[in-house]
Amino acid sequence: xxxxxxxxxxxxxCTAQCAHCVMSSSPDRVExxxxxxxxxxxxxxxxxxxxxxxxxxxxxxxxxxxxxxxxRASNFGVSVAVYSNAYWGRIAEQATRMVERLRSSGVDTLxxxxxxxxxxxxxxxAVEYAARAAVAAGMHCEIAVPSPADDAVTxxxxxxxxxxxxxxxxxxxxxxxxxxxxxxxSQVFAHGVYDRPCPVLGQLAxxxxxxxxxxxxxxxxxxxxxxxxGGNLAEVSLRSAMSKWESLPLLSDIQRMGPxxxxxxxxxxxxxxxxxxxxxxxxxxxxxxxxxxSYEQRQNWARVQEV
Numbered sequence: 082x083x084x085x086x087x088x089x090x091x092x093x094x095c096t097a098q099c100a101h102c103v104m105s106s107s108p109d110r111v112e113x114x115x116x117x118x119x120x121x122x123x124x125x126x127x128x129x130x131x132x133x134x135x136x137x138x139x140x141x142x143x144x145x146x147x148x149x150x151x152x153r154a155s156n157f158g159v160s161v162a163v164y165s166n167a168y169w170g171r172i173a174e175q176a177t178r179m180v181e182r183l184r185s186s187g188v189d190t191l192x193x194x195x196x197x198x199x200x201x202x203x204x205x206x207a208v209e210y211a212a213r214a215a216v217a218a219g220m221h222c223e224i225a226v227p228s229p230a231d232d233a234v235t236x237x238x239x240x241x242x243x244x245x246x247x248x249x250x251x252x253x254x255x256x257x258x259x260x261x262x263x264x265x266x267s268q269v270f271a272h273g274v275y276d277r278p279c280p281v282l283g284q285l286a287x288x289x290x291x292x293x294x295x296x297x298x299x300x301x302x303x304x305x306x307x308x309x310x311g312g313n314l315a316e317v318s319l320r321s322a323m324s325k326w327e328s329l330p331l332l333s334d335i336q337r338m339g340p341x342x343x344x345x346x347x348x349x350x351x352x353x354x355x356x357x358x359x360x361x362x363x364x365x366x367x368x369x370x371x372x373x374x375s376y377e378q379r380q381n382w383a384r385v386q387e388v
Contacts (some may be wrong), residue, residue, distance in 0.1 A: 155187030
């Protein structure tokens with residue numbers, strides 16, 4: 082299994098309360114990672130050669146903490162990225178000032194997000210100002226545009242407008258049935274079967290409560306007892322969690338081939354493993370959830386047999 086980065090979920094507080102938020106973030110959430118703990122996690126990850134990402138919620142509500150973590154990571158020569166909804170970019174001059182502060186702290190990549198769910202809280206113009214400022218500062222900039230199946234036209238229009246921004250990478254992706262999005266109707270999700278490698282497994286994430294997960298999105302919703310949770314970094318080292326995951330062929334297979342082919346290979350290794358293909362997957366994370374749950378059930382059954 083290949084590890085790419087560590088995402089620090091700085092806070093679950095956010096200026097927005099988007100209906101599809103994987104983290105169920107909102108202005109009312111108070112969970113924020115402890116500064117000393119976060120600094121230790123970032124330094125351990127950066128020393129291991131992992132790039133660092135700060136996310137949330139809205140991480141820039143904790144700007145001083147983000148800046149400190151960015152400086153620590155950049156001392157090891159690794160890339161440092163920040164996710165944001167660009168709430169601070171409503172005026173071009175303000176967007177420029179924020180980007181300059183981030184750049185001087187060692188942040189080299191700005192990751193923005195916008196869509197039909199963000200727009201009631203942050204105008205598209207703010208995202209455009211933020212992206213232009215990032216490019217002008219010499220930063221790499223990407224904009225994610227989650228696209229609900231029942232409003233793909235509007236999403237396409239948003240993406241087309243953003244693609245006019247020079248040197249900005251725009252990525253359109255499906256809405257994941259995780260977090261607050263589980264309350265949305267089925268028409269939002271593009272149900273299907275996704276037979277491809279997982280692009281996010283190995284992008285580790287540490288939550289404000291200290292628990293480490295094997296990817297920065299769906300695995301956080303799997304629970305602390307799941308195969309995709311590496312334990313609490315207050316009790317285990319990052320290296321030991323990575324070693325645990327490296328020892329599981331299933332995860333390497335998901336990363337290289339995708340959940341469905343990984344399930345086939347796991348069945349070949351373990352006669353007790355079984356997996357029933359569903360037909361209502363919203364995205365690759367949905368598929369991975371089912372495969373990993375089947376694996377965990379097999380492992381639990383094996384432990385019962387040993388008693």
